[in-house]
Amino acid sequence: MKTLNVFAHPEKNSFNGALFQTAQDVFSANGHEVKVSDLYRMGFNPVSDRANFQSVKDPAYFKQQVEEVYATVNDSFADDIEAELQKLEWCDLLILQFPLWWFSMPAILKGWVDRVFAAERVYGRGKWYDSGVFAGKKAMLSLTTGSGADSYDVDGLHGDIHRILYPINHGILRFVGFDVLPPFISWSPAHVSDEDRRAELLRYRSTLDAIEELSPITYPSLDEYDGRLKLKVPVVK
Amino acid sequence: MKTLNVFAHPEKNSFNGALFQTAQDVFSANGHEVKVSDLYRMGFNPVSDRANFQSVKDPAYFKQQVEEVYATVNDSFADDIEAELQKLEWCDLLILQFPLWWFSMPAILKGWVDRVFAAERVYGRGKWYDSGVFAGKKAMLSLTTGSGADSYDVDGLHGDIHRILYPINHGILRFVGFDVLPPFISWSPAHVSDEDRRAELLRYRSTLDAIEELSPITYPSLDEYDGRLKLKVPVVK
Numbered sequence: 439m440k441t442l443n444v445f446a447h448p449e450k451n452s453f454n455g456a457l458f459q460t461a462q463d464v465f466s467a468n469g470h471e472v473k474v475s476d477l478y479r480m481g482f483n484p485v486s487d488r489a490n491f492q493s494v495k496d497p498a499y500f501k502q503q504v505e506e507v508y509a510t511v512n513d514s515f516a517d518d519i520e521a522e523l524q525k526l527e528w529c530d531l532l533i534l535q536f537p538l539w540w541f542s543m544p545a546i547l548k549g550w551v552d553r554v555f556a557a558e559r560v561y562g563r564g565k566w567y568d569s570g571v572f573a574g575k576k577a578m579l580s581l582t583t584g585s586g587a588d589s590y591d592v593d594g595l596h597g598d599i600h601r602i603l604y605p606i607n608h609g610i611l612r613f614v615g616f617d618v619l620p621p622f623i624s625w626s627p628a629h630v631s632d633e634d635r636r637a638e639l640l641r642y643r644s645t646l647d648a649i650e651e652l653s654p655i656t657y658p659s660l661d662e663y664d665g666r667l668k669l670k671v672p673v674v675k
Numbered sequence: 676m677k678t679l680n681v682f683a684h685p686e687k688n689s690f691n692g693a694l695f696q697t698a699q700d701v702f703s704a705n706g707h708e709v710k711v712s713d714l715y716r717m718g719f720n721p722v723s724d725r726a727n728f729q730s731v732k733d734p735a736y737f738k739q740q741v742e743e744v745y746a747t748v749n750d751s752f753a754d755d756i757e758a759e760l761q762k763l764e765w766c767d768l769l770i771l772q773f774p775l776w777w778f779s780m781p782a783i784l785k786g787w788v789d790r791v792f793a794a795e796r797v798y799g800r801g802k803w804y805d806s807g808v809f810a811g812k813k814a815m816l817s818l819t820t821g822s823g824a825d826s827y828d829v830d831g832l833h834g835d836i837h838r839i840l841y842p843i844n845h846g847i848l849r850f851v852g853f854d855v856l857p858p859f860i861s862w863s864p865a866h867v868s869d870e871d872r873r874a875e876l877l878r879y880r881s882t883l884d885a886i887e888e889l890s891p892i893t894y895p896s897l898d899e900y901d902g903r904l905k906l907k908v909p910v911v912k
Contacts, residue, residue: 448724449737484721484782487685500686501865541846542779545721545786552782567832589904595804595897596904602842608834609778628738660832667826667833 439470439650442529446477446536446547453627453635457580458535460639464646473525477546483518484549490519490556503557510558522554531649532577532616534606538584541602551610561614568659570615576654577616579606580642582624590625599623608657617654676707676887679766683714683773683784690864690872694817695772697876701883710762714783720755721786727756727793740794747795759791768886769814769853771843775821778839788847798851805896807852813891814853816843817879819861827862836860845894854891 443461447454458476465472475482483489491505493514509515515523526532536547543551555561565571583590583599590599599621600607607618622645624638645652664670680698684691695713702709712719720726728742730751746752752760763769773784780788792798802808820827820836827836836858837844844855859882861875882889901907 448739451736452738478722478724484786485715486776486781486783487715499688501689502685539723540785540788540792540850541842542785544723545782545789546723548777548779548785549721549782551777555777585904591905593906593909594904595900597841597845601838602846604834605778605839605842609839613777663832667822667831668828669830672830 439465439530440473440528441465441470441531441533442473442475442525443533443535444475444477444547444550446534446544446550448478450476450479452537453624453638454535454537454582456635456639457582457624457642460642461533461535461580461646464643468647470531473529475522475525475550477550482546482550484546484552486549486552490516490553492516503562506556507558507562510556515556515559519553519556522550523556523559526554526560526572530575532575532611533580534577535580537582538602541596543606555610555614565615566613566660567615567657570613572615575616576619576649577611578619578649578652579603579611579621580624581621582627584628585626586629587623587625607655612655612657618657619649619652619654676702676767677710677765678702678707678768678770679710679712679762680770680772681712681714681784681787683771683781683787685715687713687716689774690861690875691772691774691819693872693876694819694861694879697879698770698772698817698883701880705884707768710766712759712762712787714787719783719787721783721789723786723789727753727790729753740799743793744795744799747793752793752796756790756793759787760793760796763791763797763809767812769812769848770817771814772817774819775839778833780843792847792851802852803850803897804852804894807850809852812853813856813886814848815856815886815889816840816848816858817861818858819864821865822863823866824860824862844892849892849894855894856886856889856891 445458462472491509491514493509493512495505495508536543560571589595592598603621611618622642627635662669682695699709725737728746728751730746730749732742732745773780797808825831826833829835840858848855859879864872899906
């Protein structure tokens with residue numbers, strides 16, 4: 439497999455950093471190809487604007503999707519974006535490694551999505567969800583939390599972790615066609631012992647060793663929706 | 676009222692920009708005080724790291740919350756963060772104005788939260804949710820979408836908009852104590868007529884005129900949770 443591991447944590451020696459390194463070690467040992475985007479060490483710029491492009495379609499009014507379509511046709515993305523696009527298009531398996539900050543991704547990773555997941559090149563004109571550009575490829579979140587698992591239960595104070603991750607898993611990864619594997623969640627690693635953290639790294643290692651056997655999260659397919667983009671057979675509430 | 680309007684769109688002349696300007700106009704006309712953070716025009720840096728601080732607690736290992744607590748005690752946040760903290764602490768009503776990008780906030784706005792909502796100064800040691808630092812203040816999202824309302828219905832292709840906004844409304848705004856007003860959502864303004872967009876600005880104007888009468892979203896209160904942070908009386912599924 440061709441694997442791309444995107445990493446977003448300011449401290450390389452964090453537990454997140456250890457998870458990031460573990461994935462590289464496991465994939466290399468298992469004969470997979472490994473590419474990485476270590477966003478903090480790259481100094482990745484997450485602010486989406488005209489700097490995404492070498493070209494200008496409309497100098498008077500900046501509409502990002504218009505510029506993205508134009509840059510796709512003219513092969514004129516900025517060098518930093520083109521490099522990430524090529525890694526994304528190259529990989530069979532994408533892993534996003536990050537700490538859950540404010541119940542979402544750190545801004546540097548959100549900006550990687552905002553800037554790199556470009557209209558026409560990565561989605562659009564009917565290419566989305568199970569008809570998406572990356573259909574047949576796999577993606578997985580690997581994240582750490584501040585609080586423990588109970589607080590992210592359906593009845594937990596912070597709310598169901600799967601509901602919290604839905605905008606990322608469904609709204610980003612599935613939107614562009616990936617089969618979304620269940621997230622690997624390290625619960626509150628800052629509040630456990632070194633021994634527990636080592637056990638967690640072994641659990642991650644085992645998960646990655648068997649990643650080709652993991653079943654993706656099930657979502658309704660496009661043909662279950664009508665022309666108004668609503669389910670033909672509504673979910674029972 | 677003291678109002679703070681935080682704006683995240685690269686194009687000032689966008690419909691988002693018109694909504695941002697409308698809020699300033701309405702609040703000024705109604706005798707409220709108005710402050711703004713126009714993040715793109717400010718060149719706001721959304722990457723959370725040591726640049727958040729003038730101080731260094733631990734030079735060998737960067738743990739953001741440790742540095743935040745230290746900077747709170749030593750009054751040593753970076754100037755750009757301190758300025759935003761003071762606006763946040765000053766306001767009675769916070770409005771976040773943004774286009775929904777990838778089912779969340781643009782990175783520049785996510786980074787405003789990542790960097791400004793600092794431990795000890797803005798939350799922590801029991802100060803969260805209804806016991807939060809900003810208890811009694813109000814906050815509201817004003818956002819635009821790419822797709823229409825049907826697609827964001829409970830049975831819509833993209834999923835229930837309130838589920839999508841939960842990590843922001845509950846996980847950011849409620850977390851730090853705000854009463855969270857129902858979001859003002861402009862559905863797919865790029866795909867409607869000028870007349871419809873003008874009507875939408877009038878609808879926003881009416882909403883803001885009556886904002887002091889709006890009832891906040893209801894969430895369980897802290898005393899409904901047990902020591903494991905789970906509801907004492909589970910929600911019926």
